[in-house]
Amino acid sequence: MSTPLDIEGPAAPPRSNGELVFAEPWESRAFGLAVTLHEAGSFTWPEFRTALIARITAWTASGGPGGPYPYYRLWLGALEDVLAGLGVVSTDEVITRARALAQRAPGHDHRDHAH
Structure with missing residues (x-):
C-alpha cells in the first residue's frame, strides 16, 4: 500500500526541490506516524486528506493566526481528528497525552544509551 501524497493543492506537504521539508524532528515523526497508520490499514488516505483539508x-478562514503557516501542526490535528473519529483514541486521551509530552524536558529523545 502506498500513500498518495498530494504534489499540489491545499493538502500538499512542504517541499524543496521535490523533497519533503521538516523544520523540526517532531514534524517528520508526525508525518511518519500518519503514513505508518495508513499503511497498516487504520484509515484510508481520502479520510486523512479530507481531515487535513x-x-x-x-x-485559513481564521486569518492564519500565529505566525508562519503551521502545516505539520495542522497535519497532526488532522491525524488526531481521524483517529478520534474512528474511535481509535478519544479526544481527551489525545489532549492528555499531548500535554504530558509537552511538559517533558527538552532533549528527552536524545539520551546517551552507552553504559
Whole structure:
C-alpha cells in the first residue's frame, strides 16, 4: 500500500526541490506516524486528506493566526481528528497525552544509551 501524497493543492506537504521539508524532528515523526497508520490499514488516505483539508481551511478562514503557516501542526490535528473519529483514541486521551509530552524536558529523545 502506498500513500498518495498530494504534489499540489491545499493538502500538499512542504517541499524543496521535490523533497519533503521538516523544520523540526517532531514534524517528520508526525508525518511518519500518519503514513505508518495508513499503511497498516487504520484509515484510508481520502479520510486523512479530507481531515487535513478541513484543518487547513479552518486555519485559513481564521486569518492564519500565529505566525508562519503551521502545516505539520495542522497535519497532526488532522491525524488526531481521524483517529478520534474512528474511535481509535478519544479526544481527551489525545489532549492528555499531548500535554504530558509537552511538559517533558527538552532533549528527552536524545539520551546517551552507552553504559
